[in-house]
Amino acid sequence: MLTFLGQRLIQALIVMFVISLVAFAIQDNLGDPLREMVGQSVSLAERQALRDEMGLNDPYLTKYSRFIVNALHGDLGTSYFLKKPVLDIILDKLQATLELVFGAALIILFVSIPLGVYSAIHPKSISTKIIMTLSSLGISVPVFLTAIMLMYIFSIELNWLPSYGRGDTINVWGWETGFLTKDGLLHLILPCISLASIMLPLFIRLVRSEMLEALGSEYVKFATAKGLSLQKIYYQHALKNTMLPVITVGGVQIGTMIAYTILTETVFQWPGTGFLFLDAINRVDTPVITAYVIFVGLIFVVTNTFVDLLYGLINPTVDITGKGA
Amino acid sequence: MNNTISSHVKPANAWVRFKNSDFIYYFLKDKTAMLGFAFFLAFLMAAIFAPLIAPTNPYDLLNIDLMDAELPPVWITDGDPRFLLGTDDQGRDILSTILYGARLSLTIGFCAVALQLVMGIIIGLSSGYFGGKIDTFLMRCADIQLSFSTMMIAIILSAIFKASFGPEFYSQYAVLMLILIIGFAEWPQYARTIRASVLAERQKEYVEAAKVMGLDSIRIMFRHILPNCLSPILVISTVQIANAIMSEAALSFLGLGLPIDQPSLGALINTGFQYIFSGQWWIAAFPGIVLVSLVLVINVLGDWLRDVFNPKIYKG
Numbered sequence: 001m002l003t004f005l006g007q008r009l010i011q012a013l014i015v016m017f018v019i020s021l022v023a024f025a026i027q028d029n030l031g032d033p034l035r036e037m038v039g040q041s042v043s044l045a046e047r048q049a050l051r052d053e054m055g056l057n058d059p060y061l062t063k064y065s066r067f068i069v070n071a072l073h074g075d076l077g078t079s080y081f082l083k084k085p086v087l088d089i090i091l092d093k094l095q096a097t098l099e100l101v102f103g104a105a106l107i108i109l110f111v112s113i114p115l116g117v118y119s120a121i122h123p124k125s126i127s128t129k130i131i132m133t134l135s136s137l138g139i140s141v142p143v144f145l146t147a148i149m150l151m152y153i154f155s156i157e158l159n160w161l162p163s164y165g166r167g168d169t170i171n172v173w174g175w176e177t178g179f180l181t182k183d184g185l186l187h188l189i190l191p192c193i194s195l196a197s198i199m200l201p202l203f204i205r206l207v208r209s210e211m212l213e214a215l216g217s218e219y220v221k222f223a224t225a226k227g228l229s230l231q232k233i234y235y236q237h238a239l240k241n242t243m244l245p246v247i248t249v250g251g252v253q254i255g256t257m258i259a260y261t262i263l264t265e266t267v268f269q270w271p272g273t274g275f276l277f278l279d280a281i282n283r284v285d286t287p288v289i290t291a292y293v294i295f296v297g298l299i300f301v302v303t304n305t306f307v308d309l310l311y312g313l314i315n316p317t318v319d320i321t322g323k324g325a
Numbered sequence: 326m327n328n329t330i331s332s333h334v335k336p337a338n339a340w341v342r343f344k345n346s347d348f349i350y351y352f353l354k355d356k357t358a359m360l361g362f363a364f365f366l367a368f369l370m371a372a373i374f375a376p377l378i379a380p381t382n383p384y385d386l387l388n389i390d391l392m393d394a395e396l397p398p399v400w401i402t403d404g405d406p407r408f409l410l411g412t413d414d415q416g417r418d419i420l421s422t423i424l425y426g427a428r429l430s431l432t433i434g435f436c437a438v439a440l441q442l443v444m445g446i447i448i449g450l451s452s453g454y455f456g457g458k459i460d461t462f463l464m465r466c467a468d469i470q471l472s473f474s475t476m477m478i479a480i481i482l483s484a485i486f487k488a489s490f491g492p493e494f495y496s497q498y499a500v501l502m503l504i505l506i507i508g509f510a511e512w513p514q515y516a517r518t519i520r521a522s523v524l525a526e527r528q529k530e531y532v533e534a535a536k537v538m539g540l541d542s543i544r545i546m547f548r549h550i551l552p553n554c555l556s557p558i559l560v561i562s563t564v565q566i567a568n569a570i571m572s573e574a575a576l577s578f579l580g581l582g583l584p585i586d587q588p589s590l591g592a593l594i595n596t597g598f599q600y601i602f603s604g605q606w607w608i609a610a611f612p613g614i615v616l617v618s619l620v621l622v623i624n625v626l627g628d629w630l631r632d633v634f635n636p637k638i639y640k641g
């Protein structure tokens with residue numbers, strides 16, 4: 001287990017190193033911090049002197065090590081456009097994104113497990129056929145289209161729900177949350193459903209196939225032979241064993257969800273990190289782009305390493321040294 | 326001797342063999358597959374012959390009249406019989422833009438998958454065939470890249486490309502850029518699939534025989550092993566084309582893909598989205614329907630292929 005832990009940590013560090021190289025390459029090649037600072041009026045000689053002073057003419061390695069040292073100290077630069085430290089901006093916007101992801105995860109959890117279990121227990125019923133057809137249809141609908149459709153139906157035609165923004169939020173120990181106000185909750189509904197829609201088909205199918213496998217296994221047959229009630233077999237024995245893959249896949253998919261927040265946030269103008277990133281690209285706000293890449297990279301690496309470790313812990317049969325693979 | 330061998334692989338014979346194969350047998354038995362294939366063919370034809378079918382040429386500025394902008398479809402009052410599905414904000418006929426857009430989406434989808442295929446075959450074959458350190462390294466890279474969700478990689482790559490080449494250059498070469506981006510973002514899927522089947526094939530006797538005969542590795546890899554890995558490749562290719570079309574649509578929707586004067590389905594939906602608040606739903610709706618049905622049809626075909634090549638699923 002310790003070698004496995006060490007391997008995974010080293011791998012995570014290597015990946016973060018590569019990400020930092022990519023991020024640095026973006027920072028170094030895009031945008032000239034000097035131009036942002038001084039404007040057009042400064043002469044070439046003065047610029048050159050300033051460049052030397054700021055260390056912009058240093059060798060690549062020196063610049064890279066300075067970048068890393070700064071980044072490790074939490075200094076990822078200052079946004080050209082918003083004139084604030086990038087880290088503060090991202091941490092600020094991250095609250096909105098995390099609330100969106102959390103809401104979507106709740107929906108996925110409470111919809112996919114019952115539907116998946118139901119369709120596994122009643123494989124021949126019409127409802128199952130409907131669920132499965134809808135889920136294959138769902139895979140083919142891009143998330144932004146779902147979002148636009150929901151928005152058109154519920155906020156433009158029916159006028160039931162607000163169409164953009166976060167609505168009222170209240171501050172709970174430094175965290176701006178929309179979960180505790182009625183307006184905030186109403187604003188959360190559509191974006192969360194859209195984001196959940198991209199993962200729902202996958203999870204319904206996953207729960208269903210795992211449940212089917214569990215129902216065909218020896219211990220379920222034994223439990224039936226013993227005369228246990230069906231409810232008990234389904235929910236106490238079989239369901240427990242389907243949860244392991246659901247947890248691990250779920251962990252990995254959190255990273256993917258963050259990627260899809262870019263699309264959802266764009267449609268609903270949700271003031272989160274994805275929306276910020278897209279704005280930054282359009283304005284060529286290099287420090288924000290760099291910081292976002294590092295940040296997202298970090299989230300992916302941390303969740304993946306964590307899921308790997310968790311999987312190794314929960315399921316001892318998995319070959320954790322990876323030699324057999 | 327040589328003559329008899331070559332006469333066996335005449336095209337006519339190959340055709341007969343193809344006609345009598347299990348593949349065609351299952352295909353003719355399955356109505357969903359046939360329907361899906363028919364629709365796919367229809368999409369393909371519509372895309373290829375778009376310049377002939379389309380009522381107007383949406384790229385030709387002379388044909389566009391701003392006075393025609395935002396007209397609804399024919400069956401709604403105010404509809405203009407010249408524009409079956411209405412017009413967009415610049416007065417372009419939506420039917421024509423959809424046909425041209427589907428053409429672009431399909432082109433990008435196919436080319437990006439071709440690029441993935443080439444990368445995947447080279448990496449997957451060498452990884453599976455040589456094994457050892459090369460294999461470990463390449464597959465670690467693939468795993469790591471896969472863990473980052475292809476959508477994220479595609480978005481970040483296109484952001485980097487767009488920012489470093491400048492928006493004008495980027496939109497000028499948008500098709501090429503998107504092919505590169507989507508191609509690069511999804512190679513691990515192919516590499517892993519191909520590696521898995523190479524690992525299984527490598528153990529077999531014909532490979533052993535080829536080695537004993539003294540054939541070089543490249544020849545064994547490409548002439549002997551690769552043809553035996555074709556069915557999984559075919560299966561994931563369909564899914565990958567659907568994915569590539571979705572990715573392209575998403576990137577174009579975010580404004581990181583094709584420019585407005587050369588719209589793909591995603592870019593059309595993006596334009597339409599800005600007008601949905603003022604009630605012009607048709608600008609976004611029709612490209613959306615086409616996009617969804619195109620992806621759906623390809624996915625249906627992919628599902629069917631997987632079932633045909635994996636009879637195990639039926640037994641389970």
